[in-house]
Amino acid sequence: MPPKNPSASIAAVALHAGVSVATVSRVMNDMDGVRPLTRDKVMASVTALGYRMNHLARNLRTAASRLLLTMVPDVGNPFYSEIVRGIDSVAREHGYFVMLCDTGAEAGRESAYFDLLRTHRADGAICLDPDTVQHALANESNILPWVACCEFDPAIAVPYVGVDNYRAAGDAVRHLIARGHSRIGLINSDQRYRYARERQRGYLDALQAAGLQARPEWRRQVDSLDYDAGKHATLQMMTLPDAPNAVFAVSDTLAIGALSALRQLNKRVPEEVAVVGFDDIAIAAQTWPALTTIAQPMRALGETAAQLLLQRLADPQATVQGVLLPHRLVQRESS
């Protein structure tokens, strides 16, 4: 039973092994230029003393925390949590840990978190917050290494990864049109999000291209992605004299709320009202009826974001890039 002393310092190990601290450091960092025999001696002392390196000290010296900040508007949303897993997996692969921060999409909290970069508590950040709040951070982007994920403004010189929201929304609407629906409603989220604005544009253009009406009453804006928000929006929309016979929701959670509302209204889905969502979160396949939706490669979105950030950290002056990942329509029962 070796005496466990996690607080033993590198000096203690050096003493025990009869070598210098520099040598211990070399061994601990797997650097070459150490005689195997010496290395073994050091390792023996390390286990004998139960030594663990103090990362605080190393961090100060190397000026790196090996922590990646991830700022999400809402960790509770299944869409975001899947992305976080993607980020986490590649971060860990590269020896980084992730610090998860729930910003509630508030600019204030976001910029407070950004201080973590300025104070060297994190090496880089991935931001999923509204592009409107990203703008505030754009000026410092050259100094502070961060990338945008899902939400991004191509005009900002910040690496990003996302999907083509305009085209994706168009695909959803065109699908609905192809299924014979003509009065198509939109449940949209917070317009501070560029994705919300882009999807609305896609919706509108697709409608127009098909020569269909795009009545303003058929568009509802909600300020959260809760199930209830989608439900209420749908309930309201359906009281309209000439209510939509199909609805496109910009998020699965909203769409699921819509399903719930339609059930309450005794509307048959998709016969009386069709529903299409966005994201393809796990639950989308389990609803009744199962949700037709635009799938986003959530995992890959997170992984790519982490890769971009890691790239940027490795080479700060590398050219800024933007990546668009493919989406696809997953047709189930609700349309």
Add this chain to the structure above:
Amino acid sequence: MPPKNPSASIAAVALHAGVSVATVSRVMNDMDGVRPLTRDKVMASVTALGYRMNHLARNLRTAASRLLLTMVPDVGNPFYSEIVRGIDSVAREHGYFVMLCDTGAEAGRESAYFDLLRTHRADGAICLDPDTVQHALANESNILPWVACCEFDPAIAVPYVGVDNYRAAGDAVRHLIARGHSRIGLINSDQRYRYARERQRGYLDALQAAGLQARPEWRRQVDSLDYDAGKHATLQMMTLPDAPNAVFAVSDTLAIGALSALRQLNKRVPEEVAVVGFDDIAIAAQTWPALTTIAQPMRALGETAAQLLLQRLADPQATVQGVLLPHRLVQRESS
């Protein structure tokens, strides 16, 4: 427009203000014993230079990272993400940030994460992993500050917060019995979790107390909390010659999968088969039929865990405590 230089050191500020680094440090830490005039001078220089303290250095000096590790089996599960929010909110209130780690309930990964404590990269940890994997860490619990949340073994000398799983499961079963069901199935999760074992015990005892049969075929064990796992378990259970007319699932996700299976089987819920879940995640109110479930105070669970940990950090030798929070039956349409 002040020259922003986040990498300015305390020495630069001292020079600029014409004071010593000690004084700057005092000002930065809001310590008293500094003349207001001096304080103002320093603050002026701080803003002039755009100084932000380097936390790496401070951390080394104070031997604290002000980071809390949170280890969850699966960040994607809505149950856990709500708890994480609770943790995050009180952590931030106290000047801590949280580092979220998805362990996949693997003992290996868990102990790797624990190294973050040993290497001073985190000050404390909150563990939501199976009590079976917690046992491995119990020995070091006196040295390494951590607390258990949701999953815990009262026998381990580690502070914990959770619910009375035994009683909660009994409540669910008694509710089903009261509604006239006699053949009650159980969809249980991974037995490495103490909560799974406790809930099973509660289920069994409640059945016995009512003089009802507890056939082994009516119990299904799944190895994940995915919707699909619940669905498949239910599908299998329902092929039984004398299938249950009610099922208690130890997690809402499992119960939702069950709902999906029953729909596929054309069984009316709750008339032909009633379903009760556990947790009361947000989606539970939106399913069809809306899910009856045992609600856990997820937010409070997370908040309490963080408080316990913070307490432990403030006073390492304080007595170990265990907290049980109340659960409650939320009756909706599925039973």
Add this chain to the structure above:
DNA sequence: GTGAAAGCGCTAACAG
């Protein structure tokens, strides 16, 4: 009330 100076534990030149 303020300053000088000694480290925290590690890494990285630079010598040997």
Add this chain to the structure above:
DNA sequence: CTGTTAGCGCTTTCAC
């Protein structure tokens, strides 16, 4: 191949 040494930027006695 290994050792010596000078810091990283901050906090914290201990003087003044």
